[in-house]
Amino acid sequence: MSVQKVENVMTTDVAAVNENASFHTVAELLISRGISGVPVLDDDNRVLGVVSEADLLAKEEFKERYYGDDYRPPLRARIRHSAGSEGSGYRKSxxxxxxxxxxxxxxxxxxxxxxVTAARLMDRYGVKRLPVVDAGGRLVGIVSRRDLIKVFLRLDEEIERDVREALRGRADVSVDDAVVTLTGTYAERSQAVTAVHLAENIDGVVAVHDELSWKHDDIADLPVWGGA
Structure with a gap:
């Protein structure tokens, strides 16, 4: 069974900047490449962080918020903002x-x-892209949400092959526009349930239509634990 890995969909032509790159260098790169963020590297190509449009805008946003229209807050207020919840914005300004x-x-x-692991990381941290690094933390590529969507553009023939391999020929498999239909009869209901789960986990599968049957409902035979 083929499991799609990040290396199969990532982009290797990565726009990145050294940690010593100037504000203007970063801004020009974002504009010229039409991207919203880039990895920041040390001199050994290791990823230190990511600088985004939001990070650049923090400078102007802070100035406009606190110093626009010739307004300059009292020293105590400036210290509070720099040390409190908005300290990050102040430092970036x-x-x-x-x-x-x-x-x-x-x-x-x-x-x-x-x-799927990369997709979960993006969802967990609310990011649109992830730098891809080797064992030493050095940048080798970048993967975006758009790259991950490529998984769902696999040919039906490829998906069908992987599903058949996962199920070891124990069910009839057909695939149309990445939607898998399973038919056939299993000895036990639990086997049919497992077959559906295996098919759902194949990369590129959009949905599984379960038309399986079984001879014995071993799930219904399981004891129900609990009490008053």
């Missing part, structure tokens, strides 16, 4: 390099990670 502006540590993945 002073940043001149990618290293000072970036969000760190970066959420990363590895080339051999399953695509």
């Amino acid at each position: 002073l940043g001149e390099t990618a290293g000072a502006l970036m969000t760190s540590p970066a959420r990363v993945t590895t080339p051999d990670a399953a695509v």
Whole structure:
């Protein structure tokens, strides 16, 4: 059974900046490449963090919020903002390099990670892309939400092959537009349930239509535990 890995869908032509890159260098790169963020690297190509449009805008946002229209808050208020919940915005408003502006540590993945694992990381941390690093933490690529969608563009023939392999020929399999239909008869109901779960976990499967039957309902025979 083929499991799609990050290395199969990631982009290797990665726009990245050194930690010493200037504010203007980062801004120009984001604009020229039409992207919203880039990995920040040390001199050994290791990923230190990510700098995004939001990180760059923090500088102007802070200035406009606290220093616009010739307004300058009292010293005590400035200290409170810099030390409190908005301290990150204050520090970034002073940043001149990618290293000072970036969000760190970066959420990363590895080339051999399953695509579904990368998708879960993006969802958990609310990010649109993940730098891909090797065992030494060095940048080798980047994977985005758009890259992950490629998994669902697999040919029906490829999906059918993987489903048949997973089920070891114990059910009839047909695939149409990545929707799998399973037919056939199993000895036990639990076997049919397992077959559906296996098919659902194949990369590229959009849905599984369960038309399986069974001879014996071993699930209904299980004892019900509990009491008053």
